[in-house]
Amino acid sequence: MAELISPPEALPALEAWWGSLRQGPTVLPPAVVHRCSERLGSRDADVVIAGGTLGILLGAALARRGWRVILIERGILRGREQEWNTSRQELQVLLELELLTPTEWEAIQVTHYPSGRIGFGEGPTWWVEGVLNVGVDPVGLLEFLKQHFLDWGGQVREQTGFLSATVHPDGIRIQTTAGQLSAQLLVDAMGHRSPIVAQARQGQPPDSVCLVVGSCAQGLPDQPTGDLFYSFTPAQNGYQPFWEAFPARDGRTTYLFTYCDRDPRRPSLERLWQDYCRLLPAYQGAELAQIRWVRKLGGVFPAYRRSPLQLPGDRLLAVGDSSGSQSPLSFGGFGAMLRHLDRLQQGIHEALAQRQLDRAALALLQPYQPNLAVTWLFQKAMIPPLAEKNWDPNSINRLLSRVFEAMMAAGPQVVQPFLQDVVQLGGLAQALWGVMRRDPALVAALLPRLGLPELLAWAGHFGALGLYELLQRLADRPEATPQDYFWKRRREAWRYGCGRDHLS
Ligand SMILES: Cc1cc2nc3c(=O)[nH]c(=O)nc-3n(C[C@H](O)[C@H](O)[C@H](O)COP(=O)(O)OP(=O)(O)OC[C@H]3O[C@@H](n4cnc5c(N)ncnc54)[C@H](O)[C@@H]3O)c2cc1C
Known part of the structure; x- marks a missing residue:
């Protein structure tokens, strides 16, 4: 890595x-995705996944459902030595999708600890349970997943780098360092430095x-x-x-x-x-x-604020770090993948089965998430201003103490999702109101520093969060059950976008 x-x-x-x-x-980064109007004919696989670290999670889930999947990895498909921290609750999806046996599931959890501390500067200290308190062994996890993937008919091509792709009306041809492959869909799991994402971002x-x-x-x-x-x-x-x-x-x-x-x-x-x-x-x-x-x-x-990203063609989907769909506050890309794994594997399954593989249909699998977009403001508030001479260097610690005081007072149902990158409307509103009540002077000093454009953008995302909360409640009623691909993806976007997927 x-x-x-x-x-x-x-x-x-x-x-x-x-x-x-x-x-x-x-x-400008080179174009690696091209288009061709000729038909491709037969295909080597249903899905080619480029990049094995988190790609194997999705690969295993799709192979288990009977899809023909080829995973290409420019190195060796092996997890890193350093553990990923997550929680047992987030890992549950690996059992639910039957990607690991219960014995394997226990074996990959190599550390557990009871509680984690939160505290800032001179402020109070809090202890939280069930967040990032399990260390997962990536080597063991990837070994188990690779074995199951192969058993379910998946193919792994190691030392095989993605070079470019050509989108045809009936498939996608992938040029690799070891020759060509063809499929219905190419999943980009090549991380932050994916060449496909670089093309889409145009050097932004x-x-x-x-x-x-x-x-x-x-x-x-x-x-x-x-x-x-x-x-x-x-x-x-x-x-x-x-x-x-x-x-x-x-x-x-x-x-x-x-x-x-x-x-x-x-x-x-x-x-x-x-x-x-x-x-x-x-x-x-x-x-x-x-x-x-x-x-x-x-x-x-x-x-990147411009997330989710429009990829440069049909039959392309980004997952993991390349998708940019994780929180701008945390670097928990493994946790984000666990959170979205069931939704992604089900969505890809339906997209393949119903031939919904154009750019618009696949974009619905990585939708706008207002509950992540609202966290940009927190991030901005945690970056010290360079131009203000009299700025108090303790003020970020003070602000965070106030935010967590307010969230802790609201209870674990507010704090726990937040710490797992799932912001919810009620919790966010309680936290903000709590800070304003506790330290209005701090808020008054902060607002001009954030600036009007930032605050207006945030207000838009906050409004969208409220709208998504409402839409997901309406869509959750038993009479609202149409099953077509687009309707289901929109429902998921509302549910995940307002944090109602959180399990607590
Ligand atoms: C220090 C550190 C600590 C972290 N701790 C945690 C944690 O505790 N919990 C958590 O949830 N997350 C954590 N993360 C984040 C997590 O590691 C990443 O989100 C995750 O590794 C992203 O996986 P990925 O597969 O999307 O991308 P990557 O890990 O970047 O993997 C991309 C894969 O694609 C392959 N690849 C790249 N280019 C090509 C190509 N051209 N052709 C074929 N293959 C290619 C690479 O070899 C690699 O295997 C941490 C990250 C770091 C750096």
Whole structure:
């Protein structure tokens, strides 16, 4: 995975990518999707999936339903060593879709811890259960899924890179480094740097990024708990440091992460790594000399307001990080895939069965989600202003303390979905009202900093969230049961878009 910085030479490559995102494109990305009006004739598969990390989850689900799936992976189909944190409740979908046996399902959960901490600066501390408290072993998960995928008739082509695709009226031809393949549908699971997405974005730079550095290390004091969202210092060096920590199979995982725009005064990954090493002893209570690095970690997560993205042709669908459909607040792409897996596999199944494979029909499988769009404002509020001389560097911690005070007062039914990237209308309204009541001066100082265009855009998304809540309630009535492809996708868009898919 490109985002991990063990071995150490991966850091300069990641830094160079962050540099290029900051700068914007110097040349337009090459077109890799073309069109041809001639018919293709016979096809090698129903679906080709390019990219195996999260692609195998969908591949297994489709192969299990009897579709002929070929998965191409430019490397080896193998999970990374570093665990993904999620919850048992989110993992349940793997059992429900029968992608894993109960024994395999238990075996991939290699760590559990009881509760995670939330706290900001001098503010109060809270403990939350059932969020990011399970560490999943990606190596084991992908091994089990690959085996089932092959048993269900799927084909894996490793060391086979996607090069380009040509869309025909009756199929799509895929040019790979190992020859040609043809299918009804191409699923792009090639991550943030997908060449198909690069073509669709036409070099558009991200609106913001989340930068992460961290490690899995030994020699830190044993702690049975985690940190979900924590900070203990004010904003510094043009950014606000946040921390996450998880008990891990090989030691303890700690991340320093932050939100940035593309201003050159925002930190480099090298700067973040230096600050991480400087602050880690105070954070975890261990001398740097005592720490043994098991692996060093890092990531750059670009976020685009223009999401979901229109892909450049029929018969194309993006999933996972390439789809840009995850929250701009979290880098939990595995969690986002689990959340949408059932909806996606069912939607693709119906699209194939009913031949709804044009651009408009497939776009409904990655719909606008107002409950994610409203979180852009939170992200903006967590980026320190660079121009304001008298800005208080403790104000982000103060704001977050107030937001969580309000959410905690509203109860776990508000906090838990929020921490799992599912914002709901009632919870959001309660949190905002709670902050305004508790600290009107803080809100009054924040609003001009956010600016009118940002606030108007947010109001639009908030209105859409309310509308989606209403539509999903109307559509949920027993008499509203038409079953056609378009109607079902719209219903799902309303349900997921207002966070009513959350299980709690
Ligand atoms: C440090 C770190 C910690 C994280 N922790 C968590 C966590 O705790 N919980 C969580 O939910 N998420 C977490 N994430 C996010 C999660 O890892 C990603 O969201 C997830 O890996 C995205 O998977 P993907 O398959 O969409 O993209 P990627 O992981 O980027 O995988 C893309 C795949 O496509 C392949 N590929 C690329 N180009 C081609 C090509 N041309 N042809 C064929 N194949 C190609 C690649 O080899 C790769 O296998 C973390 C990420 C990082 C960096």
